[in-house]
Amino acid sequence: MIVQIRVDDRLIHGQVALLWGKELNxxxxxxANDHAAYDATxxxxxxxxxxxxxxxxxxxxxxxxxxxxxxxxxDMRIFMLTQSVEDAYKVVAGxxxxxxSVNIAxxxxxxxxxxxxxxxxxxxxxxxxxxxxxARKLCEFDIPVIHQVGTTDPKTKxxxxxxxxx
Amino acid sequence: MRxxxxxxxxxxxxxxxxxxxxxxxxxxxxxxxxxxIDESDFTPKIQDFIDSVQPxxxxxxxxxxxxxxxxxxxxxxxxxxxxxxxxxxxxxxTILGCILADEKLTPDSVDQIVLDGSSMIKRIEPSLDEAGLxxxxxxxxxx
Numbered sequence: 001m002i003v004q005i006r007v008d009d010r011l012i013h014g015q016v017a018l019l020w021g022k023e024l025n026x027x028x029x030x031x032a033n034d035h036a037a038y039d040a041t042x043x044x045x046x047x048x049x050x051x052x053x054x055x056x057x058x059x060x061x062x063x064x065x066x067x068x069x070x071x072x073x074x075d076m077r078i079f080m081l082t083q084s085v086e087d088a089y090k091v092v093a094g095x096x097x098x099x100x101s102v103n104i105a106x107x108x109x110x111x112x113x114x115x116x117x118x119x120x121x122x123x124x125x126x127x128x129x130x131x132x133x134x135a136r137k138l139c140e141f142d143i144p145v146i147h148q149v150g151t152t153d154p155k156t157k158x159x160x161x162x163x164x165x166x
Numbered sequence: 167m168r169x170x171x172x173x174x175x176x177x178x179x180x181x182x183x184x185x186x187x188x189x190x191x192x193x194x195x196x197x198x199x200x201x202x203i204d205e206s207d208f209t210p211k212i213q214d215f216i217d218s219v220q221p222x223x224x225x226x227x228x229x230x231x232x233x234x235x236x237x238x239x240x241x242x243x244x245x246x247x248x249x250x251x252x253x254x255x256x257x258x259x260t261i262l263g264c265i266l267a268d269e270k271l272t273p274d275s276v277d278q279i280v281l282d283g284s285s286m287i288k289r290i291e292p293s294l295d296e297a298g299l300x301x302x303x304x305x306x307x308x309x
Contacts, residue, residue, distance in 0.1 A: 019266070028307055030307075056302055057302055057307045067307075070304065070308060072308035073308060149191070150190070150191035152191055153191060
Protein backbone atom coordinates (compact mmCIF):
# COMPACT_ATOMS: atom_id res chain seq x y z
CA MET A 1 0.00 0.00 0.00
CA ILE A 2 1.12 3.53 -0.62
CA VAL A 3 0.96 5.12 2.82
CA GLN A 4 1.51 8.57 1.41
CA ILE A 5 2.23 10.29 -1.88
CA ARG A 6 4.29 13.35 -1.11
CA VAL A 7 4.37 16.07 -3.74
CA ASP A 8 7.82 17.56 -3.29
CA ASP A 9 9.58 19.37 -6.09
CA ARG A 10 12.92 18.28 -4.67
CA LEU A 11 11.79 14.61 -4.60
CA ILE A 12 14.14 12.83 -2.16
CA HIS A 13 16.22 15.26 -0.17
CA GLY A 14 17.61 15.51 3.33
CA GLN A 15 14.36 16.34 5.10
CA VAL A 16 12.43 13.56 3.41
CA ALA A 17 15.19 10.98 3.75
CA LEU A 18 15.87 11.71 7.39
CA LEU A 19 12.47 12.38 8.82
CA TRP A 20 9.53 11.21 6.76
CA GLY A 21 10.50 7.57 6.23
CA LYS A 22 10.81 7.27 10.00
CA GLU A 23 7.54 9.12 10.65
CA LEU A 24 5.53 7.05 8.16
CA ASN A 25 7.36 3.82 8.98
CA UNK A 26 7.78 3.01 5.28
CA UNK A 27 10.19 0.38 3.97
CA UNK A 28 10.37 1.47 0.36
CA UNK A 29 10.31 4.66 -1.67
CA UNK A 30 8.95 4.89 -5.21
CA UNK A 31 9.84 8.04 -7.10
CA ALA A 32 7.25 8.54 -9.84
CA ASN A 33 8.82 11.01 -12.22
CA ASP A 34 9.24 10.83 -15.97
CA HIS A 35 12.41 12.91 -16.03
CA ALA A 36 14.18 11.14 -13.18
CA ALA A 37 13.39 7.74 -14.70
CA TYR A 38 15.43 8.59 -17.77
CA ASP A 39 18.05 11.00 -16.40
CA ALA A 40 21.07 9.16 -15.03
CA THR A 41 22.39 12.09 -13.01
CA UNK A 42 19.09 12.86 -11.37
CA UNK A 43 18.51 9.22 -10.51
CA UNK A 44 22.03 9.11 -9.02
CA UNK A 45 21.22 12.06 -6.75
CA UNK A 46 18.05 10.34 -5.59
CA UNK A 47 19.89 7.08 -4.87
CA UNK A 48 22.50 9.01 -2.92
CA UNK A 49 19.82 10.72 -0.84
CA UNK A 50 18.00 7.47 -0.06
CA UNK A 51 18.80 6.20 3.45
CA UNK A 52 20.60 2.87 3.77
CA UNK A 53 18.21 -0.01 4.22
CA UNK A 54 15.38 1.74 2.39
CA UNK A 55 14.49 0.27 -1.00
CA UNK A 56 14.15 2.67 -3.88
CA UNK A 57 12.50 2.47 -7.27
CA UNK A 58 12.65 5.33 -9.76
CA UNK A 59 10.00 4.95 -12.45
CA UNK A 60 7.98 6.99 -14.93
CA UNK A 61 4.54 7.88 -13.63
CA UNK A 62 2.94 5.27 -15.85
CA UNK A 63 5.35 2.51 -14.77
CA UNK A 64 5.01 3.57 -11.13
CA UNK A 65 1.27 2.98 -11.35
CA UNK A 66 1.91 -0.49 -12.80
CA UNK A 67 4.47 -1.40 -10.13
CA UNK A 68 2.23 -0.15 -7.35
CA UNK A 69 -0.57 -2.47 -8.39
CA UNK A 70 1.77 -5.46 -7.95
CA UNK A 71 0.16 -7.81 -5.39
CA UNK A 72 3.55 -8.16 -3.64
CA UNK A 73 3.22 -4.51 -2.60
CA UNK A 74 -0.12 -5.05 -0.86
CA ASP A 75 1.31 -5.42 2.65
CA MET A 76 4.44 -3.33 2.12
CA ARG A 77 4.40 0.20 3.49
CA ILE A 78 5.46 2.37 0.54
CA PHE A 79 6.22 6.08 0.42
CA MET A 80 5.79 7.63 -3.03
CA LEU A 81 7.22 10.92 -4.22
CA THR A 82 6.09 13.00 -7.15
CA GLN A 83 7.24 16.38 -8.34
CA SER A 84 3.86 17.77 -9.35
CA VAL A 85 0.28 17.60 -8.09
CA GLU A 86 -0.73 16.44 -11.56
CA ASP A 87 1.51 13.36 -11.29
CA ALA A 88 0.09 12.60 -7.84
CA TYR A 89 -3.42 12.89 -9.27
CA LYS A 90 -2.55 10.50 -12.12
CA VAL A 91 -1.33 7.91 -9.60
CA VAL A 92 -4.34 8.23 -7.30
CA ALA A 93 -6.72 8.06 -10.25
CA GLY A 94 -4.83 5.12 -11.79
CA UNK A 95 -4.77 3.01 -8.63
CA UNK A 96 -8.08 2.17 -7.09
CA UNK A 97 -7.77 2.40 -3.30
CA UNK A 98 -4.01 1.74 -3.05
CA UNK A 99 -3.08 5.28 -2.02
CA UNK A 100 -3.94 6.17 1.58
CA SER A 101 -3.08 9.87 1.61
CA VAL A 102 -1.55 12.71 -0.40
CA ASN A 103 0.64 15.42 1.07
CA ILE A 104 1.17 18.48 -1.14
CA ALA A 105 4.32 19.66 0.63
CA UNK A 106 6.54 21.79 -1.65
CA UNK A 107 5.73 22.55 -5.25
CA UNK A 108 6.11 25.29 -7.83
CA UNK A 109 9.61 26.58 -7.22
CA UNK A 110 11.34 24.55 -9.93
CA UNK A 111 8.62 23.83 -12.49
CA UNK A 112 9.95 26.43 -14.95
CA UNK A 113 6.50 27.81 -15.62
CA UNK A 114 5.57 31.48 -15.44
CA UNK A 115 5.30 32.58 -11.79
CA UNK A 116 2.64 35.14 -12.79
CA UNK A 117 0.21 32.31 -13.66
CA UNK A 118 0.64 30.56 -10.31
CA UNK A 119 -1.64 30.51 -7.29
CA UNK A 120 -0.02 30.58 -3.86
CA UNK A 121 -1.91 28.02 -1.78
CA UNK A 122 0.47 28.00 1.18
CA UNK A 123 4.12 28.82 1.86
CA UNK A 124 6.10 26.66 -0.55
CA UNK A 125 3.00 25.59 -2.50
CA UNK A 126 2.72 27.79 -5.57
CA UNK A 127 0.51 26.01 -8.10
CA UNK A 128 0.52 26.46 -11.85
CA UNK A 129 -2.93 26.17 -13.50
CA UNK A 130 -2.49 22.43 -14.26
CA UNK A 131 -1.52 21.62 -10.68
CA UNK A 132 -4.29 23.80 -9.27
CA UNK A 133 -6.86 21.86 -11.29
CA UNK A 134 -5.23 18.57 -10.24
CA ALA A 135 -5.42 19.64 -6.57
CA ARG A 136 -9.15 20.28 -6.91
CA LYS A 137 -9.68 16.88 -8.53
CA LEU A 138 -7.58 15.12 -5.86
CA CYS A 139 -9.82 16.54 -3.14
CA GLU A 140 -12.76 14.69 -4.69
CA PHE A 141 -11.24 11.32 -3.72
CA ASP A 142 -12.14 9.83 -0.37
CA ILE A 143 -8.62 10.06 1.10
CA PRO A 144 -6.88 12.76 3.18
CA VAL A 145 -5.24 15.38 0.95
CA ILE A 146 -3.12 17.53 3.19
CA HIS A 147 -0.32 20.09 3.27
CA GLN A 148 2.35 19.29 5.86
CA VAL A 149 5.98 20.25 5.23
CA GLY A 150 7.82 18.88 8.25
CA THR A 151 6.81 16.01 10.49
CA THR A 152 6.25 18.38 13.42
CA ASP A 153 4.20 20.90 11.41
CA PRO A 154 0.41 20.90 11.65
CA LYS A 155 -1.58 19.17 8.90
CA THR A 156 -3.74 21.51 6.83
CA LYS A 157 -6.51 20.17 4.62
CA UNK A 158 -5.91 21.15 1.01
CA UNK A 159 -9.68 21.53 0.49
CA UNK A 160 -9.68 24.21 3.21
CA UNK A 161 -6.79 26.02 1.49
CA UNK A 162 -8.61 25.82 -1.86
CA UNK A 163 -11.85 27.16 -0.42
CA UNK A 164 -10.01 30.23 0.87
CA UNK A 165 -9.00 31.19 -2.68
CA UNK A 166 -11.02 33.89 -4.39
CA MET B 167 16.57 17.40 27.39
CA ARG B 168 18.88 17.36 24.39
CA UNK B 169 20.87 20.61 24.13
CA UNK B 170 23.58 21.79 21.78
CA UNK B 171 25.93 24.72 21.54
CA UNK B 172 27.80 25.51 18.33
CA UNK B 173 30.75 27.91 18.61
CA UNK B 174 32.74 29.07 15.60
CA UNK B 175 35.10 31.67 14.18
CA UNK B 176 32.63 34.06 12.51
CA UNK B 177 29.11 33.22 11.43
CA UNK B 178 29.45 29.48 10.77
CA UNK B 179 27.64 28.70 14.05
CA UNK B 180 24.58 30.85 13.34
CA UNK B 181 24.69 29.66 9.71
CA UNK B 182 24.54 26.02 10.81
CA UNK B 183 21.67 26.91 13.15
CA UNK B 184 19.80 28.46 10.22
CA UNK B 185 20.36 25.29 8.15
CA UNK B 186 19.11 23.13 11.03
CA UNK B 187 15.96 25.24 11.21
CA UNK B 188 15.28 24.75 7.49
CA UNK B 189 15.93 21.00 7.59
CA UNK B 190 14.26 20.01 10.85
CA UNK B 191 11.91 22.99 11.36
CA UNK B 192 13.07 23.29 14.95
CA UNK B 193 16.33 24.81 16.10
CA UNK B 194 15.17 25.57 19.63
CA UNK B 195 17.63 23.09 21.17
CA UNK B 196 20.59 24.74 19.43
CA UNK B 197 22.44 27.79 20.73
CA UNK B 198 24.92 29.43 18.35
CA UNK B 199 27.89 31.54 19.39
CA UNK B 200 29.62 33.40 16.55
CA UNK B 201 33.06 34.36 17.90
CA UNK B 202 35.35 37.24 16.85
CA ILE B 203 32.66 39.11 14.93
CA ASP B 204 33.25 42.09 17.23
CA GLU B 205 35.58 43.00 20.09
CA SER B 206 33.53 41.30 22.80
CA ASP B 207 34.61 38.27 24.82
CA PHE B 208 32.56 35.23 23.86
CA THR B 209 33.64 33.19 26.92
CA PRO B 210 30.64 34.18 29.09
CA LYS B 211 28.21 32.96 26.42
CA ILE B 212 29.80 29.53 26.42
CA GLN B 213 30.06 29.51 30.22
CA ASP B 214 26.35 30.40 30.48
CA PHE B 215 25.48 27.39 28.35
CA ILE B 216 27.68 25.10 30.46
CA ASP B 217 26.14 26.47 33.66
CA SER B 218 22.61 25.99 32.33
CA VAL B 219 23.03 22.27 31.60
CA GLN B 220 21.13 20.05 34.03
CA PRO B 221 22.31 16.59 35.14
CA UNK B 222 19.67 14.78 33.07
CA UNK B 223 20.38 16.79 29.89
CA UNK B 224 22.20 15.24 26.93
CA UNK B 225 24.45 18.12 25.93
CA UNK B 226 27.14 18.60 23.31
CA UNK B 227 29.31 21.58 22.43
CA UNK B 228 30.41 21.66 18.79
CA UNK B 229 33.41 23.76 17.78
CA UNK B 230 34.74 24.43 14.31
CA UNK B 231 38.46 23.69 14.29
CA UNK B 232 40.52 21.27 16.32
CA UNK B 233 43.34 23.28 17.89
CA UNK B 234 41.64 26.56 17.02
CA UNK B 235 41.15 29.15 19.73
CA UNK B 236 37.41 28.49 20.06
CA UNK B 237 38.02 24.76 20.57
CA UNK B 238 40.83 25.51 23.00
CA UNK B 239 38.68 27.96 24.96
CA UNK B 240 35.91 25.39 25.34
CA UNK B 241 38.45 22.82 26.57
CA UNK B 242 39.69 25.19 29.29
CA UNK B 243 36.10 25.65 30.51
CA UNK B 244 35.98 21.89 31.27
CA UNK B 245 32.45 21.11 30.01
CA UNK B 246 33.08 17.42 30.81
CA UNK B 247 32.66 18.23 34.52
CA UNK B 248 28.99 18.88 33.76
CA UNK B 249 28.72 15.74 31.59
CA UNK B 250 28.84 17.82 28.39
CA UNK B 251 30.57 16.25 25.39
CA UNK B 252 32.72 18.32 23.03
CA UNK B 253 32.94 17.54 19.30
CA UNK B 254 35.20 19.60 17.06
CA UNK B 255 35.42 19.85 13.25
CA UNK B 256 31.67 20.35 13.21
CA UNK B 257 29.64 19.69 10.09
CA UNK B 258 25.92 19.81 9.39
CA UNK B 259 25.28 16.08 9.03
CA THR B 260 26.96 15.33 12.36
CA ILE B 261 24.85 17.87 14.23
CA LEU B 262 21.70 16.56 12.53
CA GLY B 263 22.72 13.03 13.49
CA CYS B 264 22.96 14.10 17.13
CA ILE B 265 19.68 16.05 17.06
CA LEU B 266 17.76 13.17 15.48
CA ALA B 267 19.52 10.20 17.14
CA ASP B 268 17.15 7.50 18.39
CA GLU B 269 19.58 6.28 21.01
CA LYS B 270 20.79 8.19 24.06
CA LEU B 271 23.78 10.44 23.34
CA THR B 272 26.77 8.84 25.04
CA PRO B 273 30.49 9.03 24.14
CA ASP B 274 30.09 5.74 22.24
CA SER B 275 26.94 6.69 20.32
CA VAL B 276 28.36 10.15 19.53
CA ASP B 277 31.60 8.55 18.26
CA GLN B 278 29.50 6.52 15.83
CA ILE B 279 27.53 9.58 14.66
CA VAL B 280 30.81 11.46 14.11
CA LEU B 281 32.19 8.51 12.14
CA ASP B 282 29.03 8.33 9.98
CA GLY B 283 29.12 12.11 9.46
CA SER B 284 32.79 12.07 8.48
CA SER B 285 32.12 9.36 5.90
CA MET B 286 29.80 11.80 4.11
CA ILE B 287 32.61 14.26 3.46
CA LYS B 288 33.73 13.05 0.09
CA ARG B 289 34.43 13.94 -3.50
CA ILE B 290 31.38 13.12 -5.60
CA GLU B 291 32.19 10.44 -8.15
CA PRO B 292 30.57 11.69 -11.38
CA SER B 293 30.66 8.29 -13.03
CA LEU B 294 27.61 6.41 -11.77
CA ASP B 295 29.10 2.96 -12.31
CA GLU B 296 32.10 3.85 -10.19
CA ALA B 297 29.81 5.33 -7.56
CA GLY B 298 28.21 1.87 -7.27
CA LEU B 299 24.67 3.14 -7.75
CA UNK B 300 22.86 0.31 -9.42
CA UNK B 301 19.35 0.25 -10.72
CA UNK B 302 16.88 -1.61 -8.51
CA UNK B 303 14.48 -4.05 -10.15
CA UNK B 304 10.92 -4.39 -8.94
CA UNK B 305 11.83 -7.95 -7.78
CA UNK B 306 14.50 -6.44 -5.47
CA UNK B 307 12.02 -3.82 -4.31
CA UNK B 308 9.38 -6.30 -3.21
CA UNK B 309 11.86 -8.92 -1.97
